[in-house]
Amino acid sequence: xxxxxxxxxxxxxxxxxxxxxxxxxxxxxxxxxxxxxxxxxxxxxxxxxxxxxxxxxxxxxxxxxxxxxxxxxxxxxxxxxxxxxxxxxxxxxxxxxxxxxxxxxxxxxxxxxxxxxxxxxxxxxxxxxxxxxxxxxxxxxxxxxxxxxxxxxxxxxxxxxxxxxxxxxxxxxxxxxxxxxxxxxxxxxxxxxxxxxxxxxxxxxxxxxxxxxxxxxxxxxxxxxxxxxxxxxxxxxxxxxxxxxxxxxxxxxxxxxxxxxxxxxxxxxxxxxxxxxxxxxxxxxxxxx
Amino acid sequence: xxxxxxxxxxxxxxxxxxxxxxxxxxxxxxxxxxxxxxxxxxxxxxxxxxxxxxxxxxxxxxxxxxxxxxxxxxxxxxxxxxxxxxxxxxxxxxxxxxxxxxxxxxxxxxxxxxxxxxxxxxxxxxxxxxxxxxxxxxxxxxxxxxxxxxxxxxxxxxxxxxxxxxxxxxxxxxxxxxx
Numbered sequence: 001x002x003x004x005x006x007x008x009x010x011x012x013x014x015x016x017x018x019x020x021x022x023x024x025x026x027x028x029x030x031x032x033x034x035x036x037x038x039x040x041x042x043x044x045x046x047x048x049x050x051x052x053x054x055x056x057x058x059x060x061x062x063x064x065x066x067x068x069x070x071x072x073x074x075x076x077x078x079x080x081x082x083x084x085x086x087x088x089x090x091x092x093x094x095x096x097x098x099x100x101x102x103x104x105x106x107x108x109x110x111x112x113x114x115x116x117x118x119x120x121x122x123x124x125x126x127x128x129x130x131x132x133x134x135x136x137x138x139x140x141x142x143x144x145x146x147x148x149x150x151x152x153x154x155x156x157x158x159x160x161x162x163x164x165x166x167x168x169x170x171x172x173x174x175x176x177x178x179x180x181x182x183x184x185x186x187x188x189x190x191x192x193x194x195x196x197x198x199x200x201x202x203x204x205x206x207x208x209x210x211x212x213x214x215x216x217x218x219x220x221x222x223x224x225x226x227x228x229x230x231x232x233x234x235x236x237x238x239x240x241x242x243x244x245x246x247x248x249x250x251x252x253x254x255x256x257x258x259x260x261x262x263x264x265x266x267x268x269x270x271x272x273x274x275x276x277x278x279x280x281x282x283x284x285x286x287x288x289x
Numbered sequence: 290x291x292x293x294x295x296x297x298x299x300x301x302x303x304x305x306x307x308x309x310x311x312x313x314x315x316x317x318x319x320x321x322x323x324x325x326x327x328x329x330x331x332x333x334x335x336x337x338x339x340x341x342x343x344x345x346x347x348x349x350x351x352x353x354x355x356x357x358x359x360x361x362x363x364x365x366x367x368x369x370x371x372x373x374x375x376x377x378x379x380x381x382x383x384x385x386x387x388x389x390x391x392x393x394x395x396x397x398x399x400x401x402x403x404x405x406x407x408x409x410x411x412x413x414x415x416x417x418x419x420x421x422x423x424x425x426x427x428x429x430x431x432x433x434x435x436x437x438x439x440x441x442x443x444x445x446x447x448x449x450x451x452x453x454x455x456x457x458x459x460x461x462x463x464x465x466x467x468x
Binding site for chain 1: 403404407408410411414422423426427429430431433434435436437438441442445446447448
């Protein structure tokens with residue numbers, strides 16, 4: 001044991017740190033280290049001078065700043081380094097340029113986070129995860145692929161999404177939720193609801209259920225949502241006016257809801273504040289305009 | 290008839306070259322001289338100077354002791370502040386991500402070993418120098434680019450949680466000199 005320790009500088013440093021944390025004097029700590037390593041294995045002067053500093057010794061606000069410099073992939077790698085980094089990554093507010101969720105025709109689920117595209121596919125009992133990165137040339141380069149035995153691709157997707165969306169403050173430039181099975185939509189909604197402040201600038205919600213569209217829209221912090229694009233069933237008359245009553249709608253500057261449903265013209269005044277909108281009204285008259 | 294100006298015209302560069310100077314003493318008693326524009330980059334030092342009422346007349350006679358920063362780090366900090374003393378003020382960031390390019394000169398300045406860099410960060414944090422902190426964090430962030438968690442543990446010198454727990458257990462099992 002002592003031979004292994006004496007050749008491992010990292011282990012020695014941790015032993016020293018432990019002595020420091022126990023508030024033992026330099027002499028006591030050095031004596032303990034010699035007992036663990038064997039006599040004459042570590043110089044007293046080195047012990048005294050060893051500053052022992054790693055990123056884990058930095059103040060939490062500095063660690064948050066460092067994490068803020070990392071892209072999504074490096075964040076996820078840093079998260080796995082130790083518990084401290086995990087909690088910093090999970091707590092630090094995060095900004096994504098783009099978050100898109102969709103189901104492909106072959107049943108696999110695809111998620112885009114910034115430049116990364118991740119596919120979750122069920123093959124037999126196993127889940128295959130494939131990650132690609134979109135280069136500046138728009139070429140998609142595969143960066144990794146792994147198979148998780150006896151796992152559902154939906155569970156893996158939801159697990160990863162929950163990790164990416166763990167911070168309590170998230171700013172996303174563009175969120176795009178394309179049609180996915182309703183059961184999955186509900187779980188995605190639960191994840192979104194857990195975010196304390198989800199600030200989205202442009203939201204595109206293209207689900208088949210009007211209630212889900214409205215619930216998802218309600219997760220976005222009002223005021224930050226600038227552009228809204230919602231669809232659910234283009235030929236259906238909207239039963240109520242909840243869409244136009246949402247704060248998100250009232251505070252947006254641009255709305256495209258022409259495929260969301262047919263809106264009664266009595267609500268047209270709700271559109272007056274918008275700089276730009278597209279909507280489908282059942283009837284329209286010159287007075288309305 | 291031409292009228293001579295009553296006040297001599299002083300070139301801007303000349304004003305820049307004759308700044309008010311302050312003296313700073315590091316924890317290991319190294320003395321540094323820093324200009325007023327440069328010292329303003331450190332919120333801690335500038336607050337101290339303001340509170341102590343140091344002026345152009347008495348600044349050099351009243352060196353400021355900084356117990357938490359050693360001479361090596363202070364030298365880097367003074368170099369940095371002097372280099373950036375005339376930089377334009379940072380714009381208010383609307384995004385969380387601070388988009389800036391780390392200048393080559395600063396990258397060279399911060400090309401030091403990890404432990405020195407972490408010590409410099411602690412010093413920068415204490416002296417509250419926003420720009421240097423941003424640059425240091427960028428350098429550390431760049432170290433993490435495209436690295437696996439295992440590689441990061443080696444680069445940063447961090448053991449796994451399991452190793453950490455094991456070391457803690459082994460250390461606590463060994464009786465101390467008093468036990």
